Amino acid sequence: MSTLGIVMLVHTAFRRAEQVARHWANAGCPVVIHVDKAVPSAAYDHFAGKLADLPGVTLGPRYRCEWGTWGIVAASQAASQLLLDQHPEVRHVYLTSGSCLPLRPVGELIEYLNARPDTDFIESATTADVPWTVGGLEAERFTLHFPFSWRKRRALFDNFVALQRRLRVRRKIPEGLVPHMGSQWWCLTRDTLSAILNDPKRSQYDTYFRRVWIPDESYFQTMARVHAKKVESRSLTLSKFDIQGKPHVFYDDHLQLLRRSDCFVARKIWPKADGLYRAFLTDPDRALKRTEPNPGKIDRIFTRAVDRRTRGRPGLYMASRYPNHGWEHGITAWPYSVFQGFDDLFENFGGWLNRTAGARVHGHLFARDRVHFAGDADTFNGAMTDNAKLRDANPKAFLTNVIWNTRGERQCILFSPRDRQAVLHDMVRDPNAQISVISGAWAVPLFKSNANFGDIRKRAALLQKIENEALQLLQAHHVQARVRIWSLAEFIEAPLEPLQAIIEEIAHLPDNRLREAPHMTDLAGFGPFLQRLKNEGMHPYLMGDFPAEARTASAGDRPRKPYLVKKS
Amino acid sequence: MSLRQSYRLRLQRRRLLIRAFRKRRQLRPVTNRTGKIRRGDILLFATMRNEAVRLPYFLKYYRDLGVSHFLLVDNDSTDRTLQFLSNQQDVSVWHTRAGYKKSRFGMDWMNHLLRVYGDGHWCLTVDPDELFVYPFCDTRPLSALTDWLDASAVRSFGTMLLDMYPKGKLNAHKYEAGDNPVDIAAWFDPGNYLLRRNDLMWNLWIQGGPRARVFFADQPDKAPALNKIPLVKWDRRYAYVSSTHNMLPRGLNLVYEQAGGEKASGVLLHTKFLNTFNKKAKEELTRKQHYSGSQEYLAYAHMVKENPDLWCSHSEKYINWRQLEILGLMSKGNWA
Numbered sequence: 016m017s018t019l020g021i022v023m024l025v026h027t028a029f030r031r032a033e034q035v036a037r038h039w040a041n042a043g044c045p046v047v048i049h050v051d052k053a054v055p056s057a058a059y060d061h062f063a064g065k066l067a068d069l070p071g072v073t074l075g076p077r078y079r080c081e082w083g084t085w086g087i088v089a090a091s092q093a094a095s096q097l098l099l100d101q102h103p104e105v106r107h108v109y110l111t112s113g114s115c116l117p118l119r120p121v122g123e124l125i126e127y128l129n130a131r132p133d134t135d136f137i138e139s140a141t142t143a144d145v146p147w148t149v150g151g152l153e154a155e156r157f158t159l160h161f162p163f164s165w166r167k168r169r170a171l172f173d174n175f176v177a178l179q180r181r182l183r184v185r186r187k188i189p190e191g192l193v194p195h196m197g198s199q200w201w202c203l204t205r206d207t208l209s210a211i212l213n214d215p216k217r218s219q220y221d222t223y224f225r226r227v228w229i230p231d232e233s234y235f236q237t238m239a240r241v242h243a244k245k246v247e248s249r250s251l252t253l254s255k256f257d258i259q260g261k262p263h264v265f266y267d268d269h270l271q272l273l274r275r276s277d278c279f280v281a282r283k284i285w286p287k288a289d290g291l292y293r294a295f296l297t298d299p300d301r302a303l304k305r306t307e308p309n310p311g312k313i314d315r316i317f318t319r320a321v322d323r324r325t326r327g328r329p330g331l332y333m334a335s336r337y338p339n340h341g342w343e344h345g346i347t348a349w350p351y352s353v354f355q356g357f358d359d360l361f362e363n364f365g366g367w368l369n370r371t372a373g374a375r376v377h378g379h380l381f382a383r384d385r386v387h388f389a390g391d392a393d394t395f396n397g398a399m400t401d402n403a404k405l406r407d408a409n410p411k412a413f414l415t416n417v418i419w420n421t422r423g424e425r426q427c428i429l430f431s432p433r434d435r436q437a438v439l440h441d442m443v444r445d446p447n448a449q450i451s452v453i454s455g456a457w458a459v460p461l462f463k464s465n466a467n468f469g470d471i472r473k474r475a476a477l478l479q480k481i482e483n484e485a486l487q488l489l490q491a492h493h494v495q496a497r498v499r500i501w502s503l504a505e506f507i508e509a510p511l512e513p514l515q516a517i518i519e520e521i522a523h524l525p526d527n528r529l530r531e532a533p534h535m536t537d538l539a540g541f542g543p544f545l546q547r548l549k550n551e552g553m554h555p556y557l558m559g560d561f562p563a564e565a566r567t568a569s570a571g572d573r574p575r576k577p578y579l580v581k582k583s
Numbered sequence: 584m585s586l587r588q589s590y591r592l593r594l595q596r597r598r599l600l601i602r603a604f605r606k607r608r609q610l611r612p613v614t615n616r617t618g619k620i621r622r623g624d625i626l627l628f629a630t631m632r633n634e635a636v637r638l639p640y641f642l643k644y645y646r647d648l649g650v651s652h653f654l655l656v657d658n659d660s661t662d663r664t665l666q667f668l669s670n671q672q673d674v675s676v677w678h679t680r681a682g683y684k685k686s687r688f689g690m691d692w693m694n695h696l697l698r699v700y701g702d703g704h705w706c707l708t709v710d711p712d713e714l715f716v717y718p719f720c721d722t723r724p725l726s727a728l729t730d731w732l733d734a735s736a737v738r739s740f741g742t743m744l745l746d747m748y749p750k751g752k753l754n755a756h757k758y759e760a761g762d763n764p765v766d767i768a769a770w771f772d773p774g775n776y777l778l779r780r781n782d783l784m785w786n787l788w789i790q791g792g793p794r795a796r797v798f799f800a801d802q803p804d805k806a807p808a809l810n811k812i813p814l815v816k817w818d819r820r821y822a823y824v825s826s827t828h829n830m831l832p833r834g835l836n837l838v839y840e841q842a843g844g845e846k847a848s849g850v851l852l853h854t855k856f857l858n859t860f861n862k863k864a865k866e867e868l869t870r871k872q873h874y875s876g877s878q879e880y881l882a883y884a885h886m887v888k889e890n891p892d893l894w895c896s897h898s899e900k901y902i903n904w905r906q907l908e909i910l911g912l913m914s915k916g917n918w919a
């Protein structure tokens with residue numbers, strides 16, 4: 016007989032449990048199986064009958080094992096005792112469950128343990144140091160009473176915890192014990208295990224742990240710290256937990272992952288994962304053909320799963336992700352830039368931006384007539400269309416879709432008080448948005464237009480009102496977007512500096528400087544135009560101070576001072 | 584306010600269940616094999632009319648996923664639907680001549696059958712042109728998903744209806760019985776969906792896709808809803824309200840995460856747009872048995888005349904569920 020003994024806790028999927036027990040027994044390991052008392056006797060008898068041909072397999076005394084209660088510890092104690100008594104040759108006892116699956120040949124495990132005859136493999140850490148637990152019961156699981164079932168009487172459980180907190184109940188931890196916690200699947204030496212089971216104060220300890228919350232994660236972990244000669248604080252069983260605190264389940268498609276995990280035993284295996292059971296149990300020769308171990312990969316996959324469940328993909332709105340206002344973790348998926356007023360001031364600003372920043376430059380995505388996608392296309396990534404009604408039905412969704420569909424590439428959007436404004440409310444909350452505004456620039460196209468001055472005056476009043484509201488929104492305290500605002504007058508004083516600052520955020524510039532400046536439209540006569548609006552009783556104030564006559568007249572005569580940086 | 588609201592919804596749920604119970608007389612059992620249903624079986628419920636050509640693939644698809652029994656209502660088909668279904672050993676079928684519209688588009692019949700046979704089972708309620716896709720569906724049977732949902736204490740599983748369409752005219756490819764419809768209707772819109780929340784029923788309201796793009800561009804609010812909750816661990820107190828878009832009690836509609844994460848979800852591949860569509864649209868127009876005064880079908884009929892090609896240069900060709908997950912149309916959630 017082997018020096019490794021197996022204790023197996025079973026409550027369901029008996030066919031699989033039998034298969035695994037047979038696997039251990041065939042390798043010469045004695046097995047003691049505990050079957051939950053809640054299992055109907057018919058099923059139990061059937062299971063027992065199936066195992067009758069295996070002399071090395073014994074069924075231990077049965078306890079009621081409800082999750083989080085003492086029963087599981089009692090069952091492990093009794094089964095271990097039985098195993099140690101019946102099989103004096105056993106040096107290590109491995110606690111497993113019915114849904115555990117040995118991944119490497121049993122011989123390798125025995126060899127591994129024989130090389131470490133005095134080592135106890137049991138994950139065991141103090142509560143202060145690890146934030147493992149779900150539900151906020153960390154240190155408290157050792158200092159409160161838990162007489163009610165968490166599964167069946169949740170309200171009572173929660174209320175009783177709350178009551179004890181209010182009454183400041185603190186159970187006394189038995190002297191000499193330092194509470195430790197860890198995975199319940201351990202592998203202990205005969206010496207340690209018998210010392211725990213035969214401890215003179217065992218009845219006192221047992222009484223204490225009977226009312227501890229989830230004692231199967233702390234009883235042996237704490238006791239091993241008292242008795243073990245050499246604790247290796249890790250479990251030989253690969254077991255990953257999700258955010259609900261339940262173990263991740265392995266399926267057939269995890270086969271390669273498990274092959275490369277380098278672990279001796281894995282749990283929890285889906286009972287119907289025929290492929291896994293076939294691969295790891297029935298063909299020991301093939302299992303020996305080991306591929307390069309890559310144990311980190313399982314970790315990464317399950318960490319990603321938890322991350323997806325808790326944070327999700329920012330900027331994605333779909334059938335199973337619809338964050339409440341303020342819970343988005345970023346409203347959109349990728350940084351983007353919004354330019355207001357630039358295309359009014361500069362000729363072919365979009366073309367220049369495209370050349371300089373290398374980003375995708377759209378026209379006015381929120382224009383009233385239609386969506387002006389880059390290149391004036393009528394459909395866009397994601398099969399979005401240029402239809403303004405579809406867009407206006409849900410402007411936020413339109414924006415998030417554009418950014419989601421092009422994630423990985425910065426989008427530049429032209430904006431103006433002439434456009435639909437609703438989307439601004441979401442943009443200002445978005446840390447991905449870089450919004451640059453030249454206020455009052457909307458007046459330039461009016462100044463250039465040949466329309467009736469009465470109409471121009473009306474239009475100017477309207478646009479000024481809209482832009483003023485937008486500016487208030489952009490300057491509100493809750494703004495998370497990167498916002499820059501210049502008045503038109505301020506901007507044309509030194510246009511290159513602000514442009515450089517904006518572009519630097521978007522693209523990497525060689526030598527950190529702009530090679531080319533956009534061509535500014537001719538503003539000769541703009542000052543008098545504004546004065547004329549004033550004279551008509553409409554005071555344009557968003558563009559800053561423009562001299563009414565003098566300078567503009569002379570500026571019209573000679574070429575404007577070049578503002579391009581010297582070529583180096 | 585919220586107390587009154589939940590009381591009102593309770594009454595509504597009661598009314599739906601009573602309505603379903605009264606409509607039971609409209610259903611005449613043709614073959615009732617429900618005695619074969621075992622504990623833990625996954626059941627499928629559907630209403631259909633003249634779907635003989637789709638049924639062979641439909642049944643095969645869901646059998647392969649692990650559906651154990653089909654409970655189907657035949658709404659007075661004039662083709663071989665009823666005869667075909669009666670010969671299937673895992674199908675129970677009921678026949679009715681009553682109006683589809685009057686039974687709230689079949690949902691009264693579905694609610695009744697679900698209440699009688701679905702209690703305690705995981706139940707899929709789909710249309711014959713809908714194929715259910717969930718994470719890992721190429722490697723894990725449906726019972727892997729339902730076992731996991733059980734272990735996670737989740738009662739309902741959300742999906743989005745994804746309209747599939749061929750490249751070119753609808754009648755360019757002929758669909759034959761037994762074919763995979765996705766081989767023909769292989770394209771879909773990857774990223775033009777609009778979401779909103781229904782504050783009373785708590786379900787999401789999703790619109791978009793090719794129907795919104797082509798048929799409803801000028802009245803986007805009228806575009807068909809694409810949110811569906813087809814997979815539910817049924818309880819006799821539950822009731823579907825409007826198609827499988829939402830249900831009561833309304834907590835079952837919370838199939839989406841609200842604090843930023845993603846729950847696991849799937850997609851229903853909607854293979855309505857085949858060469859069979861033209862005929863169906865015409866028939867439904869005369870029967871006037873469809874949703875919102877057949878407005879949807881009116882829009883279709885108009886477009887059908889104009890030779891529709893739903894395909895556009897940004898359409899995406901279907902590969903597998905992983906593609907849909909990367910595009911963000913479904914999610915693995917924390918199932919790994």
